[in-house]
Amino acid sequence: MKISIERGALLKAVSQAQSVVERRNTIPILANLLLEAEGSEVQFRATDLDIEVVDKAPAQVERAGATTVSAHTLNEIVRKLPDGALVTLTADAATGRLTVEAGRSNFSLATLPREDFPIMASSDYDSNFAAPAGLLRRLFDKSKFAISTEETRYYLNGVYMHVADGDEGRVLRCVATDGHRLARVDAPLPPEADGMAGVIVPRKTVNELRKLLDDDDAQIAVSVSETKIRFATPEITLTSKVIDGTFPDYARVIPVGNTKRLEVDASEFAKAVDRVATVSSERSRAVKLALDEDRLVLSVNAPDSGAAEEELAVAYGDERLEIGFNAKYLQEIADQVDRENAVFLFNSSGDPTLMREGSDTSAVYVVMPMRV
Amino acid sequence: MPTLCRDCLTQFETAPAAKRCPTCGGRRMLSHPELFDLSIAHMDCDAFYASVEKRDNPELADKPVIIGGGRRGVVSTACYVARIRGVRSAMPMFQALKLCPDAVVIKPRMEAYVDASRAIRAMMDELTPAIEPLSLDEAFLDLTGTERLHGAPPAVMLARLVKRMKDELGLTGSIGLSHNKFLAKVASDLDKPRGFAVIGAAETTDFLHDKPVRLIWGIGPAAQQTLDKAGIRTFADLKRWDKRDLADRFGSMGERLWHLARGEDRRRVSAHAPMKSISNETTFFEDTSDPDLLDGHLWRMAEKVSDRAKAKGLAGRVVTLKLRRANFDILTRRMSLRDATQTADRIYRSARGLFDALNDPGPYRLLGCGLADLCPDEQADISGDLLDPGASQRKEAERATDEIRKRFGSEAILKGRSLR
Numbered sequence: 001m002k003i004s005i006e007r008g009a010l011l012k013a014v015s016q017a018q019s020v021v022e023r024r025n026t027i028p029i030l031a032n033l034l035l036e037a038e039g040s041e042v043q044f045r046a047t048d049l050d051i052e053v054v055d056k057a058p059a060q061v062e063r064a065g066a067t068t069v070s071a072h073t074l075n076e077i078v079r080k081l082p083d084g085a086l087v088t089l090t091a092d093a094a095t096g097r098l099t100v101e102a103g104r105s106n107f108s109l110a111t112l113p114r115e116d117f118p119i120m121a122s123s124d125y126d127s128n129f130a131a132p133a134g135l136l137r138r139l140f141d142k143s144k145f146a147i148s149t150e151e152t153r154y155y156l157n158g159v160y161m162h163v164a165d166g167d168e169g170r171v172l173r174c175v176a177t178d179g180h181r182l183a184r185v186d187a188p189l190p191p192e193a194d195g196m197a198g199v200i201v202p203r204k205t206v207n208e209l210r211k212l213l214d215d216d217d218a219q220i221a222v223s224v225s226e227t228k229i230r231f232a233t234p235e236i237t238l239t240s241k242v243i244d245g246t247f248p249d250y251a252r253v254i255p256v257g258n259t260k261r262l263e264v265d266a267s268e269f270a271k272a273v274d275r276v277a278t279v280s281s282e283r284s285r286a287v288k289l290a291l292d293e294d295r296l297v298l299s300v301n302a303p304d305s306g307a308a309e310e311e312l313a314v315a316y317g318d319e320r321l322e323i324g325f326n327a328k329y330l331q332e333i334a335d336q337v338d339r340e341n342a343v344f345l346f347n348s349s350g351d352p353t354l355m356r357e358g359s360d361t362s363a364v365y366v367v368m369p370m371r372v
Numbered sequence: 373m374p375t376l377c378r379d380c381l382t383q384f385e386t387a388p389a390a391k392r393c394p395t396c397g398g399r400r401m402l403s404h405p406e407l408f409d410l411s412i413a414h415m416d417c418d419a420f421y422a423s424v425e426k427r428d429n430p431e432l433a434d435k436p437v438i439i440g441g442g443r444r445g446v447v448s449t450a451c452y453v454a455r456i457r458g459v460r461s462a463m464p465m466f467q468a469l470k471l472c473p474d475a476v477v478i479k480p481r482m483e484a485y486v487d488a489s490r491a492i493r494a495m496m497d498e499l500t501p502a503i504e505p506l507s508l509d510e511a512f513l514d515l516t517g518t519e520r521l522h523g524a525p526p527a528v529m530l531a532r533l534v535k536r537m538k539d540e541l542g543l544t545g546s547i548g549l550s551h552n553k554f555l556a557k558v559a560s561d562l563d564k565p566r567g568f569a570v571i572g573a574a575e576t577t578d579f580l581h582d583k584p585v586r587l588i589w590g591i592g593p594a595a596q597q598t599l600d601k602a603g604i605r606t607f608a609d610l611k612r613w614d615k616r617d618l619a620d621r622f623g624s625m626g627e628r629l630w631h632l633a634r635g636e637d638r639r640r641v642s643a644h645a646p647m648k649s650i651s652n653e654t655t656f657f658e659d660t661s662d663p664d665l666l667d668g669h670l671w672r673m674a675e676k677v678s679d680r681a682k683a684k685g686l687a688g689r690v691v692t693l694k695l696r697r698a699n700f701d702i703l704t705r706r707m708s709l710r711d712a713t714q715t716a717d718r719i720y721r722s723a724r725g726l727f728d729a730l731n732d733p734g735p736y737r738l739l740g741c742g743l744a745d746l747c748p749d750e751q752a753d754i755s756g757d758l759l760d761p762g763a764s765q766r767k768e769a770e771r772a773t774d775e776i777r778k779r780f781g782s783e784a785i786l787k788g789r790s791l792r
Binding site for chain 2: 150151152153156177178179180181182248253286324326350352366368369370371372
């Protein structure tokens with residue numbers, strides 16, 4: 001194999017592929033990228049056996065072929081090469097080395113045989129649809145903060161993507177929860193997506209997917225089977241196993257009878273929560289919300305370190321209420337609000353609270369209170 | 373050289389020429405250049421449980437006595453007669469009985485040991501407020517600054533303490549006296565039983581030089597192995613290491629090792645050493661892989677841990693599970709909770725989750741669970757679980773059953789699970 005490729009294109013492809021590679025690997029070949037050159041392009045493939053990324057870049061292919069080389073090392077080398085450099089990659093079957101040449105720099109890297117590189121088995125996808133990158137970005141960005149890290153409830157370690165009945169018809173819905181908070185985000189259903197089976201997309205896949213979604217107008221080809229999900233742009237294909245488990249019935253968790261309504265500027269609210277939480281050094285910082293006629297008093301009382309209080313002007317017309325929350329959870333849900341005011345709907349100090357943006361029900365959040 | 377008679381407590385500024393005490397004729401003379409200057413001590417009772425049994429039943433005096441639970445349990449304490457035959461603490465009972473078939477095996481009578489321990493504690497309280505008990509039968513004592521109060525140096529008061537224990541309680545103990553906790557603990561082990569060993573500041577380095585590092589409290593077989601890999605076997609090996617290198621290689625332990633290598637230990641003798649974890653375990657009468665039986669054991673262990681946590685006003689953010697397979701392999705698992713708990717229900721459910729995730733068929737001979745990363749119980753169970761709306765009801769039910777038990781006894785109300 002011998003190819004020449006512009007440094008920028010090479011860096012983009014290599015860095016995107018290598019981020020899937022785990023830093024610590026017990027199987028040496030999983031630390032490598034598979035390079036395959038043919039026609040007028042080169043493919044970079046990386047996998048951790050659960051996720052596979054294939055990244056294509058245009059290249060001058062002098063001699064077709066393939067090899068595998070350390071993802072991390074190749075990425076570091078390319079990153080340090082000067083901008084605009086033309087990089088030549090040559091695999092020498094006799095020595096088992098890959099040389100990387102650019103200007104006066106010359107590297108010789110150890111390789112492993114391409115035959116040893118595990119290729120993810122292809123799946124028969126039951127559903128195939130196209131979705132705008134912006135739509136997917138909103139679905140996953142607004143839900144991923146609630147993904148659980150708890151290993152025993154592994155079925156919560158991802159975002160549950162499925163088709164559901166929303167307030168205005170069928171929607172593509174993403175739900176994530178860790179048992180303390182829950183995010184439910186809806187988007188208009190892409191026509192071909194109806195009938196798609198629900199899948200739990202693992203956290204790492206959600207994070208890798210994010211890199212495909214920067215361009216608002218790009219169309220992402222999504223394919224779903226019972227065991228795998230694939231997201232593809234013309235350059236990048238991300239294939240991932242989905243979590244084999246049953247996502248809990250989240251509908252019963254979302255309160256419907258909460259009537260006490262608080263409306264507040266989300267960013268003012270988040271900043272105030274952040275300020276008062278400063279005095280507490282505990283891991284689960286509890287913030288108390290005391291609500292009265294158009295008045296919200298946030299307070300933190302940490303016996304060992306101090307106390308803090310801040311008052312906010314809000315819209316609230318129900319009876320007095322005192323309720324406590326984990327400061328981080330409050331901030332994280334308030335951060336999801338970007339256009340209108342945050343609307344909180346409470347029931348009592350022991351019941352789950354609902355939050356949404358204005359009257360928009362396409363993204364709702366539920367958070368469990370804390371005893372304070 | 374300062375000298376003390378451990379029988380009549382007479383002090384001598386210069387060691388008498390004779391081996392016997394000129395005052396009482398006793399042979400137990402103790403001489404050390406720093407004897408009257410050192411004030412950090414470790415007191416360790418000799419074969420404590422066994423000694424209590426022998427005291428309460430004089431017929432046992434010259435018989436090998438082993439304290440431990442049942443045929444399948446482990447040796448908790450062996451008296452010195454049994455130790456001569458090779459019986460050691462923590463040895464499986466069957467092995468101990470093989471070495472010493474005529475041993476009298478006694479089930480632990482914790483109440484009796486607690487009583488004896490309290491009596492000793494009361495004697496220690498007369499010496500200093502700075503007492504740090506490590507268990508029922510050993511404690512650190514800091515007697516710094518008590519010489520004027522008692523009219524005698526710490527060494528004398530300590531010799532008097534063990535003499536009183538022997539005379540008034542019929543129990544013997546060994547004293548280690550030095551200039552810090554680490555060395556005091558090492559010293560108490562040097563001269564057992566009925567020992568009194570001193571490690572002075574001047575001799576510290578020489579004393580440690582060729583001693584193995586496993587002398588350090590907390591260096592068990594696993595840590596020993598890690599140190600072995602780094603070529604560290606003795607204190608001399610350890611001392612060759614740079615502070616930074618040790619910290620890089622062993623993390624937070626590294627810096628402590630560097631100081632210990634030099635015989636330095638700045639930990640204070642503290643009466644309120646915070647408890648780090650609460651755990652309970654049980655060895656089964658027969659190895660089992662029956663999920664129902666194991667489930668019953670798990671619940672009972674969770675309940676015990678919860679009871680202890682509640683009694684101490686503590687809660688834990690980490691739940692641990694421990695299993696010992698029939699072939700003695702140990703499996704341990706732990707999980708962090710979002711907020712601390714002290715309820716048996718959450719401890720049980722978390723440990724059960726860990727157990728299910730093991731996917732191991734067994735059979736097992738031991739099961740245990742525990743709480744770690746402890747905090748005060750005001751912070752316990754403060755947030756509910758969205759996905760488990762029944763959790764708060766179960767918590768209330770547990771609180772109610774606790775009340776019932778308090779009034780009508782611990783058997784007054786039980787979960788069906790606990791009868792498995």
